[in-house]
Amino acid sequence: MHLSKELVAASATPLVLSVLSQGDSYGYAIIKRVSELTEGEVQWSDGMLYPVLHRLEKQGHIVSEWKKAETGRRRKYYRLEPGGLATLKEEKKKWTVLNNALSTLWEEKPCLI
Amino acid sequence: MxxxxxxxxxxxxxxxxxxxxxxxxxxxxxxxxxxxxxxxxxxxxxxxxxxxxxxxxxxxxxxxxxxxxxxNLPSLWVHRITWMFLGTLMWGMATGLFGFIHRGTLIALQHTSLSKAWIISICSVAMIAFVAGIGFLVRGIIHGSALNQRISSLKRWGIFALLLIIPQLIGVTNGIMIRPLQKVIINDPSILSAFSFTTFIHSAISLIIKIAMIYFVAWHFSKNRKTIAV
The missing domain is CATH 1.10.8 (Helicase, Ruva Protein; domain 3)
Known part of the structure; x- marks a missing residue:
């Protein structure tokens, strides 16, 4: 399934913030988690995630830190900030509204008789 | 492997x-x-x-x-403005050198026994060869875009300084050459016709290059409009 650039851009913020709300993580793991949850149906170009992360960091929603990973290599970890948690709550409301609206519309069976 | x-x-x-x-x-x-x-x-x-x-x-x-x-838009623009500035300096240097070659060959050939037609031809060929040389150089720089990454920052500043100095030197030399050129014309007024002919070629080539550059910039910006208007 191919998602348009606009849809990817719109859903990236709630997806990233939600993944980070479950614990600190790094870019590669965040992408793997998203692709796992969508059963590989949503294909992001992996590199597109990083500008999203950097923008969220600039906005103060998340903070980053270079740490040594278990592999011995350095990795940049991201952590959710209180401001990010508030944004996530807002996003949750918006997406729930949209989700409910679409679900209701799609569940309605047209009366044919 | x-x-x-x-x-x-x-x-x-x-x-x-x-x-x-x-x-x-x-x-x-x-x-x-x-x-x-x-x-x-x-x-x-x-x-x-x-x-x-x-x-x-x-x-x-x-x-x-x-x-x-x-x-990272600011860093993109710092990079672009640096290259615009460098481009202006290089343009100044190239046009200065172009004039130098034009007048230089005319003055030098005047002392030979060549006919006017030969002088005009050699002078024109020198100018065209110069422009073609610059063209190949620019083409090489564009195609070998990794080139500017390999130049260390020290070398980059060196090139920058040279670009600031060389156009001034060329400008001074071109200024000095006005006297010999005047002398040549006074000694043999018939050279004036050769000079006006080569000047015509000089201006025509400059005009073609300017139009080509405007066309290139317009084409480049329309192609990259999406990236630029972020």
Whole structure:
């Protein structure tokens, strides 16, 4: 399934913030988690995630830190900030509204008789 | 034999096509790439296959440059303005040299026993050869875009300083040449017809280059409008 650039851009913020709300993580793991949850149906170009992360960091929603990973290599970890948690709550409301609206519309069976 | 470390180094050196990626961004992307390669190798792929798939998944250099460019716009513009400034200096130098070659060959050939037609031909050929040489140089710079990354910062400042000084020297030389040129004309007024002919060629070539440059800039901007108007 191919998602348009606009849809990817719109859903990236709630997806990233939600993944980070479950614990600190790094870019590669965040992408793997998203692709796992969508059963590989949503294909992001992996590199597109990083500008999203950097923008969220600039906005103060998340903070980053270079740490040594278990592999011995350095990795940049991201952590959710209180401001990010508030944004996530807002996003949750918006997406729930949209989700409910679409679900209701799609569940309605047209009366044919 | 495929050398993974070498392939990653090459990939990194070609990543920053727009100069919008900071060193830290490149390090982060590299860490992602290595993680992906590791995961693919565990699945049984060779290091070459893993490298190819991992780089493909990460996105093309153009996509990465565009996406990172949205965040690092100031650094993109610092880079662009530096090149605009350099371009202006180089333009000054090239036009100065062009005039130098035109007047220089005329004055030099005047002392020979060549006919006017020969003088005009040699002078024109010298001018066209000069422009063609500059053209090949520019083409080489554009095609070997990795070139400017290989130039160390010290060398870059050296080139910058030379570009500031050389056009001034050429300007002074061209100014000094006005006297000999006047003398040549006074001694033999018939050279004036040759001079006006070569001046016509000089202006025509300059005009063609200016139109070509305007066309190129317009084409470039319309092609990249999406990237620029972020």
């Amino acid at each position: 495929f050398d993974l470390a070498n392939a990653i180094t090459n990939w990194k050196s070609q990543l920053n096509i727009n100069h919008t990626l900071k060193n830290e961004d490149i390090a982060e992307l590299e860490s992602h790439l290595v993680d992906e390669i590791d995961a693919l190798q565990i699945k049984g792929l060779s290091s070459e296959e893993s490298f190819l798939i991992a780089t493909k998944r990460l996105g093309t250099n153009e996509v990465l440059a565009e996406e990172f460019g949205k965040n």
